Structures are given as C-alpha cells and as structure tokens.
Amino acid sequence: MEKIEKQIKKDENFSEWYVQAVMHSGLFDYGEVSGTLIFRPDGYYIWESIQKAVDPLFKEIGIQNVYFPLFIPKHFLEKEKEHIEGFSAEVAWVTKGGQSELEEELAVRPTSETIMYPAYSKWIRSWRDLPMRYNQWNNVVRWEFKHPTPLLRSREFLWNEGHTVFATREEAAAERDQVLGIYKKVLKEYLALEGIVGQKTDSEKFAGAENTFSIEFVMPDGRISQGPDFHIDGQKFSKAFDITFLDKEGKRQYVYQNTFAISTRMIGIMLGMHGDDKGVIIPPKLARIQVVVVPIYSEQNKAEIIKYADGVKENISKDFRVFVDDSDAYSPGWKFNEWERAGVPVRIEIGKKEMESNSVTLFRRDTFVKESVQVTNLAVSVSKLLQEIHENLYQKSKSLIKTKIIAVENYEKLKDAVKSGYAVKALWCGDKECEAKIKEETAARSSNIPFGEQENINGVCVYCGKPAKHRLNFGKSY
Amino acid sequence: MEKIEKQIKKDENFSEWYVQAVMHSGLFDYGEVSGTLIFRPDGYYIWESIQKAVDPLFKEIGIQNVYFPLFIPKHFLEKEKEHIEGFSAEVAWVTKGGQSELEEELAVRPTSETIMYPAYSKWIRSWRDLPMRYNQWNNVVRWEFKHPTPLLRSREFLWNEGHTVFATREEAAAERDQVLGIYKKVLKEYLALEGIVGQKTDSEKFAGAENTFSIEFVMPDGRISQGPDFHIDGQKFSKAFDITFLDKEGKRQYVYQNTFAISTRMIGIMLGMHGDDKGVIIPPKLARIQVVVVPIYSEQNKAEIIKYADGVKENISKDFRVFVDDSDAYSPGWKFNEWERAGVPVRIEIGKKEMESNSVTLFRRDTFVKESVQVTNLAVSVSKLLQEIHENLYQKSKSLIKTKIIAVENYEKLKDAVKSGYAVKALWCGDKECEAKIKEETAARSSNIPFGEQENINGVCVYCGKPAKHRLNFGKSY
Numbered sequence: 040m041e042k043i044e045k046q047i048k049k050d051e052n053f054s055e056w057y058v059q060a061v062m063h064s065g066l067f068d069y070g071e072v073s074g075t076l077i078f079r080p081d082g083y084y085i086w087e088s089i090q091k092a093v094d095p096l097f098k099e100i101g102i103q104n105v106y107f108p109l110f111i112p113k114h115f116l117e118k119e120k121e122h123i124e125g126f127s128a129e130v131a132w133v134t135k136g137g138q139s140e141l142e143e144e145l146a147v148r149p150t151s152e153t154i155m156y157p158a159y160s161k162w163i164r165s166w167r168d169l170p171m172r173y174n175q176w177n178n179v180v181r182w183e184f185k186h187p188t189p190l191l192r193s194r195e196f197l198w199n200e201g202h203t204v205f206a207t208r209e210e211a212a213a214e215r216d217q218v219l220g221i222y223k224k225v226l227k228e229y230l231a232l233e234g235i236v237g238q239k240t241d242s243e244k245f246a247g248a249e250n251t252f253s254i255e256f257v258m259p260d261g262r263i264s265q266g267p268d269f270h271i272d273g274q275k276f277s278k279a280f281d282i283t284f285l286d287k288e289g290k291r292q293y294v295y296q297n298t299f300a301i302s303t304r305m306i307g308i309m310l311g312m313h314g315d316d317k318g319v320i321i322p323p324k325l326a327r328i329q330v331v332v333v334p335i336y337s338e339q340n341k342a343e344i345i346k347y348a349d350g351v352k353e354n355i356s357k358d359f360r361v362f363v364d365d366s367d368a369y370s371p372g373w374k375f376n377e378w379e380r381a382g383v384p385v386r387i388e389i390g391k392k393e394m395e396s397n398s399v400t401l402f403r404r405d406t407f408v409k410e411s412v413q414v415t416n417l418a419v420s421v422s423k424l425l426q427e428i429h430e431n432l433y434q435k436s437k438s439l440i441k442t443k444i445i446a447v448e449n450y451e452k453l454k455d456a457v458k459s460g461y462a463v464k465a466l467w468c469g470d471k472e473c474e475a476k477i478k479e480e481t482a483a484r485s486s487n488i489p490f491g492e493q494e495n496i497n498g499v500c501v502y503c504g505k506p507a508k509h510r511l512n513f514g515k516s517y
Numbered sequence: 518m519e520k521i522e523k524q525i526k527k528d529e530n531f532s533e534w535y536v537q538a539v540m541h542s543g544l545f546d547y548g549e550v551s552g553t554l555i556f557r558p559d560g561y562y563i564w565e566s567i568q569k570a571v572d573p574l575f576k577e578i579g580i581q582n583v584y585f586p587l588f589i590p591k592h593f594l595e596k597e598k599e600h601i602e603g604f605s606a607e608v609a610w611v612t613k614g615g616q617s618e619l620e621e622e623l624a625v626r627p628t629s630e631t632i633m634y635p636a637y638s639k640w641i642r643s644w645r646d647l648p649m650r651y652n653q654w655n656n657v658v659r660w661e662f663k664h665p666t667p668l669l670r671s672r673e674f675l676w677n678e679g680h681t682v683f684a685t686r687e688e689a690a691a692e693r694d695q696v697l698g699i700y701k702k703v704l705k706e707y708l709a710l711e712g713i714v715g716q717k718t719d720s721e722k723f724a725g726a727e728n729t730f731s732i733e734f735v736m737p738d739g740r741i742s743q744g745p746d747f748h749i750d751g752q753k754f755s756k757a758f759d760i761t762f763l764d765k766e767g768k769r770q771y772v773y774q775n776t777f778a779i780s781t782r783m784i785g786i787m788l789g790m791h792g793d794d795k796g797v798i799i800p801p802k803l804a805r806i807q808v809v810v811v812p813i814y815s816e817q818n819k820a821e822i823i824k825y826a827d828g829v830k831e832n833i834s835k836d837f838r839v840f841v842d843d844s845d846a847y848s849p850g851w852k853f854n855e856w857e858r859a860g861v862p863v864r865i866e867i868g869k870k871e872m873e874s875n876s877v878t879l880f881r882r883d884t885f886v887k888e889s890v891q892v893t894n895l896a897v898s899v900s901k902l903l904q905e906i907h908e909n910l911y912q913k914s915k916s917l918i919k920t921k922i923i924a925v926e927n928y929e930k931l932k933d934a935v936k937s938g939y940a941v942k943a944l945w946c947g948d949k950e951c952e953a954k955i956k957e958e959t960a961a962r963s964s965n966i967p968f969g970e971q972e973n974i975n976g977v978c979v980y981c982g983k984p985a986k987h988r989l990n991f992g993k994s995y
Contacts, residue, residue, distance in 0.1 A: 071632070078583055080581035106561050108553035138606070182614035197584065
C-alpha cells in the first residue's frame, strides 16, 4: 500500500474521505475503464460472505438459482416501454463480433427482465408451474455518465436479481416481507447496519415496476443512500412479454411478478458508515482476516517472540481467521497503521512483556481500546471482542438514523436542515409536483416512505400546504 | 417439458443424441442469441455444486478469490502478441454507451490476463508480495462462428480463471500438480469422470502460454474433448505487462505466471458421457433432486398413498434432496419418463403393495434395476444406492478410455480407427508438421501427451517414420 499524502477527515469532507478510505484500504483498486472497480481478495471476501449469508435464506423460502445470458437483443430490451426509457441512456452495446458487425445490437445486461421473461413466457403453462421463484447472482453494466464513486456508483457491479412469478396479486405481495426480512437480517447480522424499510415514491420507483420498496440508509454526512430493493411489478411485464397460465378453472391469466436485489453498492454504504479517520472498519463476519498478530521484537528475541506469536495463532485459528504479520520489512508502528487502514477488526500485539507474562495485548479497531488478556482464555476473549465490535458498529449505524434525520414542520426548516448536512423527515401530500420542486430547489430527493411511521398523519404537505398523506424522508443522495 | 418427436439413439448418432438429451432434460434452454444457453435451476445447481467443491480446495492451498472488470480496453488486449492473435477473431466488442460512441472499443473478456496483469504490475513490488495466487469465478464471452453446441461450444460460458504469480520457475511449476490434482479429484468425486492428464502439443497450447496441460476425455463416439487446463506462462506475460519484483538480493526480476480453468463445458462432457437413450443421468452429488418419489394411486386410496409418500420423504429428507411428484396432471408412467429424461438418479415408487408391506420400490436411473426395500432401513439403502450409481458411472467413464482409445502402430491403422469412431494413441516425432498433416488428412487433432505413458518409447513417428519422442492421443474433437 502506498503512503497517503494528505489525511482527509471523515467529519470535514465525507465524500472525499470515503473515496480515500475505500481506495487506500487495499480492498479494491480502480479498473482501467473509468467507473469500474477491481475487487482484491479482502474486498471480494466481503461480497462472497454476503452471498453466502443471503443465498441459503433464499433457498429456504423456495427460491432457486439460475443463469441467463449476458447479452440482450435490442428488440427484447425495448418490449416494456417504461423499462427501456429508464435504461436506454445507460446501456453498453455490443455491435461487433470479431471483425464483423452484428446484425442486431446486443445490450450488456443492465438488469435481466427482458432476457428472462421471454423464456418465462415459454415455460409457464399452468397454475401447476407457479409459483416460480428464480434468482441469479451475476454482474451487470450501467454505463452512467455521472461522476463515478467506488462501489456506490460503478459502471459494472455484482448483485443478486430475484425474478419471481405468482398466480395471484396476494401471493406476490406476501413475498415482499419475506425477502426484505432476509435482506434486513443479513444487513444487521453481517454488515452491522440498521436501515429504514419503506416504499419509494412513484417518481423514484424502478423503471417498469408498480411499486418499489427499499431499505435506505443515512450516511454520516446526512446524505441518503439506497440499499436493497424489492419491486412489485404486477402484470406490467407479464403483459409486455405475454406470460400467462391456465388457472384451475382453465382460464388464461397473466401472472404477477416481483423482482429484488442486493448489490456490491451495499459494501460502499457499509464502509462509509463504519469507517473513521484511520480508514475503513470491516465488521468481523465479513473480514477475511479477523485478527492480525503483530510480533514486536528485537534482534535478540526475534526467534522466541515469533514462535510465541505463532503459538498464539495456532491457539485461536480453529475459531477465527488469523494472520501473523512477521515481515521484517516494516516496523510495528507501520504495521499497526496499515492494518487499521485495511479495517481488520482485532489486532494482537505481542512483545517481550506479553511473552513473559503469558499474555497478549488485544486492540480493537473500532474504539482503539487495548486490553491485556491471558493466553489461556484467548479464544473466549477474542470471540467476545468480535461480538462487541459488531454490536458497537451496528448500534452506531442505528443511532445515526436518529441523529441525522431531522423531522421538519415547514419548508424553511427543511431547506436549512438539508443545507446543514442532514436528511429530513417531512409530511407530503403525495403529489409528484411537490416532490419535484423540493428536489429542484434543495437538491434533496425523496428516500422512502418508512413503514411504521405512517400513523396519525394530521398536518399539511411541507411544500404546498395541502393535507398530507405520507411521512417521507428526503435528503441529498449517493 | 415438451413431447419428443423422434428418439435418437446414443449409439447411432452421438452428437444429435447429445443435443437432444441435454436440451430435453429440463436443465437448460436456448438463449435468444445464437450460441448462448440458459441454465435452469437443476442445470445451474450442477455448476454451483462444482464451484462449491473446487473453491474450498483452492482456498486450502492458498488461492484467493478476486473480481476484475468485464470490459478490457482494446490497447490492453493487444499487449501480448500471441494472445491477441489467438483471441481477436472471437472477441465481442462494446462500441457504444447509451447513444454515444466510445473513444476506445472495449472487449467483453474472453479471458482476463490482459485486464488483470496491468494491476499485477502495480501491486507486485518485492519478493515479499509473492507468491500471489488469485482466482475468479465469472462469465466470459468467445464469439465463435463455428457451429455452437450446448455447453461444449457456447458463446458465453462460466468458469474459474486462476492467475497466479511466483518468484521462480520452480515454484510456479510445483503448482501444476496441486491444481490438476484438485480438478481430477472433483471430476472423480463429483462428476464421476476419469480423465487423461497430460501435456498439450505446441500447436494446441493456450495463446500466450509456454506449455499447456489438460485433462482430456474420450466421448462414447470416440471423439476427444478437453476439460480443465493449466497453463505455464513463464515470463511471457510478465515481460509484456512489465510485472517485476525486487528479489532478496535487491535485483529486479520478471515474475513467473500460471493460469488455470474449469468451465461449464465440463457439464456437457459429463452429461454426454453418462447419459443413455432415456436422456441425461446426473451423478448423485450434483443432482438438485437426488430422489424423486412417485406415488401410484387410484381415486380411492389417493389420500393414504400420498400421506405414506410424504412420510417416506420426511424419513430421508434430512440426508437427501427429495421431491414428491404428487401432481394429478400426469400418469405415473409419464412421470417416470420425465424424471428419467431429467436424469434424477433414484426414483422411489410407492403404490398399494408398497404401502401395505411398509416398503418402497427403489429404481436406479443408471441400470434401470428395481428393488424392494423396507422403509425402516430406507436411508441406508438410498445412501448405498447413490454411492453405487456414482461408482458405476465413474467406472464406465474409466473403461471408455480403455475401449475407445486404440493404440496404432502405423498411419493406415490410425486412419481406419479414426474413421471407425475411435480415438488413437500413436508415437510422434514431436514435429508440428506431422501433427498438422494428420489433422489435415484425418480430421483428428492431437489431444494430449498423457503423463505416465511416456516410458520406453522405442519406435518411429506414425506419420513421418523418424524416431518418436512422445506417445500422443489423437481424435476428432468436440
């Protein structure tokens, strides 16, 4: 890892800090093509672990994995009108194979509805074929021309895309809480993140969906950021792609569909949330190296200290992912910095003092607190510490929701809050126009209409003064 | 699944049988773009299971997963001369993003050397950074214009690509047997396949490699087919991409590199090998459904028989992946055919007789043998049966190597054998010209120079009559 020229503070300039922390962590590197990202081992490990957490939970509720081709013929992509309008500006097109021009241009999938649903139309015949709940883990390309931000706005990203089919609107609707529940569980238990579950407004829903639901986050700088989402497509795609079935009475019906996704964008939200001025912090379950052992030795005691350090590793490596950094090339202080920058949750320091007292010094990355621990109980201490780190990160992300979203009663306060680096919660009449005006005048876009906060709405729209229908979160966004 | 018009026999026309068996199995479907394939749940399950078998073995020997971008800028792809010559005719090019022409055309990765190695060149500084053993599981595109064959020749396929870096030629060389050992183990223990490990000739090696090693198969029609491979790249790419390190003496050195892969092509080889006139046969460890239970009932006893069948499922579903096909839509006979076509290894038939005697009828897909088994010991019987099926498939693939590769002493016999549907083993002088002439005149291309068969070469080249250096397998190929 290279030396950092200038240390940007998270509090002072979050977005510059974010890029620096993420790109100096050693987890990623820039791809040659602008807006693309390389996942190095510790970065890819995070994504692999998220997959391994989500995938069995999908399987438990009856979702099966499939794989559809990367390339979508142009005439497929154009079948659903709103969908192509939403994506046409950001599609990467393959026009040549070898030296030959292709007869029809092929889209590199920005999402797979239009390549999957012609097959669904063939496969589904009767009510017996339903529900059909498929998912794929793959890469997608969205050739955005906005300023790219590592993970948060990448031209290629990795995700799951669930595409499920039901006989009735009710069955389709029932899947929503199942799937959002899985995402929320993994966010909490693996990414140590609390999010806000709710419904997107019509202006912010997915291109082609009837309704979009999302888990949203508020970043430490008060900007909002969208995580996993779930789309109720109703019969919009089934009508465009002629996906029908014979019901039990022998009548032909259009199916009801949902789609849902979690993507590598979520890693960006997580790193932005947990990191500090030293760099990123990886929640323990997602860290390829959970514990780094740094021996501190002189020429004289090098051999015995390294032996002691290796013994400590052996002691706990059955239970944790441990690495001993015994390289001669760098000083202990340099190593401390490097592993802090890389976000490894626990460091074990071992010097003469520790060796002589049959102990180690445990350092936790999130609070910088050190404690001396006897080797006899090390596995228990480390386990407890990793749990505490996870819990601390999670609680911090939870309290951010409270401190960084301000409920505002009028438009002046909304503008002030957004200007001062906060997201806001405001009453809204439900009118697209008001939402658009707020975005135009303050740069705050709507986040979602949070579940569980829609009771007792007795007031007026923060913009137009007409009776309010919803409590809606707004903020500048990533 | 649709009705098959005409049943093609495996013995009579293997290649037509193959396409029919694979495409009527319900495991796959054709993509809209010619040469692309859809993996349906039971098809993708096979690939997922192969990944889950290979990946931990890679991790055990120190290989880590990474992810590199899909798109390769044209000037990167052109850096290694032999490499671009090998791939240029089959690259899919992205030339437009949204409505805009791109400044530089982007290749959709046919393989990732040229996008990974510029990063390697930045990352690797000293001997301390080595070895660096990275791998990725991803999708690649090779826009071949030859006749596509499902799985065996697809324009997009899924694979692992290992890209490892070492300080010395010796260390790099030592990785070969580790990796080929892993592939061979998974082929045997999961795909129930025996392959032939050996070295490719210079004409058949990977574009840019010094030497290629492969695991080869001979199909039931005597055609050869290449499975996983391992390439010793030496310093060819490190010189093209300037990947150097400071050795312990402080001298700058070029690194030594290897690459290796197993792809979804292997599923095609497996299904072609194991299948029969009824359809495909999936080895038990790779079958999403290992046991299908088919209840046989009348109007009168339907409820009790289905209850009994569900009980049988419950009895064994802790240990096996079981599905009860109690659909009213089809007759038992129709279901038998369908599940045989889908390759499910074991069927349990349950009728009145079975219910009354507290037994089931076990049917094995590979030999069509039925046996009656008491429910009390069912898990043990099923476990034994699945093992026997696996072993039988494996032994058959092994014996095919013996019966379908004929050792020939002269060119006339070589030509006869190839014409009669065999692969051949022949002495060869090592000269490219002889290899090319044989290919031109017989359509048999060289497979590999098998390990363990290169002792006591006292004879002459089957083509030119000069002293022989190698025993080489030849055959028409898939």
